[in-house]
Amino acid sequence: MTVDWELFLSSFWPILVGGITGTIPLTIISFTVGLFIALGIALMRLSNIRVLKAIGWFYVSVIRGTPLLVQLFFIFYALPNMGVLLDPWPSAVLAFSLNVGGYAAEVIRAAILSVPRGQWEAGYTIGYSNTQTLWRVILPQAARVAVPPLSNTFISLVKDTSLASIVLVTELFRVARQIATFTSEFVLIYLEAALIYWLICLALGAAQGVLEKRLSRYVAA
Amino acid sequence: MSQPDTPLVEVRGLRKHFGDHEVLRSIDLTVRRGEVVTVIGPSGSGKTTLLRALNGLETPDGGEIVFDGGPDLDFAHPIGNEHRYALRNRSAMVFQAYNLFPNKTVLQNITEGPVRVKGVPRARAIAEADALLDRVGLLEKRDAYPYQLSGGQQQRVGIVRALALAPDLLLFDEPTSALDPELVGDVLKVMKELAEEGWTMVVVTHELSFARQVADEVVFIDGGVVVERGHPSKIFTAPAEPRTAQFLDRLLRPLE
Numbered sequence: 001m002t003v004d005w006e007l008f009l010s011s012f013w014p015i016l017v018g019g020i021t022g023t024i025p026l027t028i029i030s031f032t033v034g035l036f037i038a039l040g041i042a043l044m045r046l047s048n049i050r051v052l053k054a055i056g057w058f059y060v061s062v063i064r065g066t067p068l069l070v071q072l073f074f075i076f077y078a079l080p081n082m083g084v085l086l087d088p089w090p091s092a093v094l095a096f097s098l099n100v101g102g103y104a105a106e107v108i109r110a111a112i113l114s115v116p117r118g119q120w121e122a123g124y125t126i127g128y129s130n131t132q133t134l135w136r137v138i139l140p141q142a143a144r145v146a147v148p149p150l151s152n153t154f155i156s157l158v159k160d161t162s163l164a165s166i167v168l169v170t171e172l173f174r175v176a177r178q179i180a181t182f183t184s185e186f187v188l189i190y191l192e193a194a195l196i197y198w199l200i201c202l203a204l205g206a207a208q209g210v211l212e213k214r215l216s217r218y219v220a221a
Numbered sequence: 222m223s224q225p226d227t228p229l230v231e232v233r234g235l236r237k238h239f240g241d242h243e244v245l246r247s248i249d250l251t252v253r254r255g256e257v258v259t260v261i262g263p264s265g266s267g268k269t270t271l272l273r274a275l276n277g278l279e280t281p282d283g284g285e286i287v288f289d290g291g292p293d294l295d296f297a298h299p300i301g302n303e304h305r306y307a308l309r310n311r312s313a314m315v316f317q318a319y320n321l322f323p324n325k326t327v328l329q330n331i332t333e334g335p336v337r338v339k340g341v342p343r344a345r346a347i348a349e350a351d352a353l354l355d356r357v358g359l360l361e362k363r364d365a366y367p368y369q370l371s372g373g374q375q376q377r378v379g380i381v382r383a384l385a386l387a388p389d390l391l392l393f394d395e396p397t398s399a400l401d402p403e404l405v406g407d408v409l410k411v412m413k414e415l416a417e418e419g420w421t422m423v424v425v426t427h428e429l430s431f432a433r434q435v436a437d438e439v440v441f442i443d444g445g446v447v448v449e450r451g452h453p454s455k456i457f458t459a460p461a462e463p464r465t466a467q468f469l470d471r472l473l474r475p476l477e
Contacts (some may be wrong), residue, residue, distance in 0.1 A: 116318075116320075118316060118318055118320040119320060119322065121278050121314070121316070121320060122316065122320035122321070122322065123322075124276075124277070124278060124305070124309065125276055125278070125309060125313055125314040125316075125383070126309075126313070126333060126334030126338060126382065126386060127306065127309050127310065127334050127337075127338030127339070127386065128334075128337070128338065129302070129306075130302070132337065132338075136333070136337070137322055137324075140324045141323065141324050217366075218323050218324050218325075218366040218367075218368065219323065219368060
C-alpha cells in the first residue's frame with residue numbers, strides 16, 4: 001500500500017478547520033455550560049433538602065446510566081415529535097452539556113467534600129454568607145482537587161463530540177467522513193482524523209499540567 | 222459604649238444535643254465588657270459547643286443568647302441565617318486548627334472580612350492589617366501563604382484575622398492545643414496583651430497558667446453544666462466542688 005501524501009496534505013487543513021470551527025468550540029461551550037449544570041447538581045446533592053438531593057441523584061443516575069448517543073438522538077430526533085425543534089448545533093451543545101453535567105457533578109461534589117469543614121466555619125466567622133464562603137473559600141480549594149478528574153471529562157468530551165457528526169454538525173469527524181466518502185481513502189483519512197484528535201488532546205494535556213501547577217501554588221510541595 | 226460593668230453578653234439556659242448526647246444542659250454565662258472568661262473542663266464537656274454557639278456555628282435547641290445592643294436570641298424559636306450573621310457581627314472566633322484560608326495570602330486572610338463583609342475601603346483594611354501584623358511580629362510574612370508559616374505563626378494570623386473584624390467579643394477555641402509546646406508561648410503572649418488592652422474574651426483552654434494569670438473568671442464545665450465558677454485564685458487554690466478539684470488534679474498531675 002502506498003500513502004497518498006498529496007491527499008494527506010490537501011485534506012489535513014480542511015479536517016483541522018473542522019476541528020477548529022466545530023470540535024473545539026463545541027467542546028468548550030458544552031464543557032462550560034456542563035460545569036455550571038454540574039455545580040448546580042453537586043450542590044443539590046449536598047443540600048439538606050431531601051427533594052433537591054433526590055433530584056440531583058436522579059439526574060446523575062439517568063445521565064450516567066444511558067448512552068450519550070441515545071441522549072443525543074433523543075434531543076435531535078425525538079424532541080421534535082414533542083414540539084421542540086432544535087438545530088444541529090444547539091442540539092449537540094444541549095446533549096453534551098447535560099452529559100458533562102452528570103459526570104462532572106460527582107467530581108465537583110467529591111471535591112467540595114474534600115475541603116475541611118473548618119474552612120466553611122472560618123468563612124462564616126469572618127461574616128461570609130454561605131454563597132460567599134462557597135465561591136471565595138471552598139471552590140478555589142476544591143478546584144485543585146477537581147482539575148485532574150475534570151480534565152479526563154474534558155478530554156473524553158473532545159472525542160465524544162465526534163458523535164455530533166451524526167446529527168449533522170460540521171466538525172472534525174464529519175469533514176473527515178465527507179472526504180473519505182468522496183475519495184474512498186478510508187484508511188488514510190480516518191488515520192489522519194485520529195491523528196488530529198490526538199494532537200488536540202496532547203495540547204490539552206499540557207494545558208492541564210499548567211493549570212494544576214497554578215492551582216497548587218499555595219500548597220507545600 | 223455602655224457602662225463598663227454591663228454584661229456584653231448573657232447566656233441563659235443554653236441547651237444543645239447531638240443525637241442522644243446532651244452536650245449542653247442549661248448553661249448560664251455572663252461576660253462583662255473588658256472581661257476575660259476562661260472555660261475549662263474535660264473533653265466532651267460542652268465547652269467548645271458553648272463557644273461555637275456564641276459565634277452562630279452551632280444552633281442551640283433552647284435557651285437565650287443576649288448581646289447588649291443585639292442580637293437578642295431565644296432558641297425556643299427557630300433562628301435564621303440573619304441571626305447567625307448578627308452573632309458573627311459581634312464576635313469572632315480563633316480556631317484550634319487555625320483554619321486559615323490556604324488559597325489566600327496572610328494579608329488576604331486578614332482583609333477579606335473587613336473588605337468583603339464590613340465594607341471597609343481596601344487601602345484602610347490593608348493599613349490596619351499591616352499594623353496588626355506588626356504587633357504580633359509577622360509583618361514580613363504578609364505576602365506568604367499559610368503553608369509557609371509555622372503553627373504558632375498561623376495561629377497569630379488567626380488571631381489577627383479575628384481582630385481585624387473589630388468584634389466586641391473574641392472567642393478562642395483551644396487556641397494552643399494544636400501547637401508544638403515551644404510555640405505555645407508566642408500565642409499566649411499575644412492573647413495576654415489583648416486581655417491587658419481591654420478586649421473582651423472567652424477562652425476555652427487547657428492552659429491553666431494562662432487562666433491563672435489572665436482570666437477574670439474561670440468557668441468549669443462538665444457534663445454540659447457549669448459545675449463551678451469564680452476568680453482563678455479561688456478555683457485553682459480552693460475549688461468548692463469535688464469534680465473541679467478532681468479535674469484540676471488530673472491536669473496538674475497526669476501520672477499520679
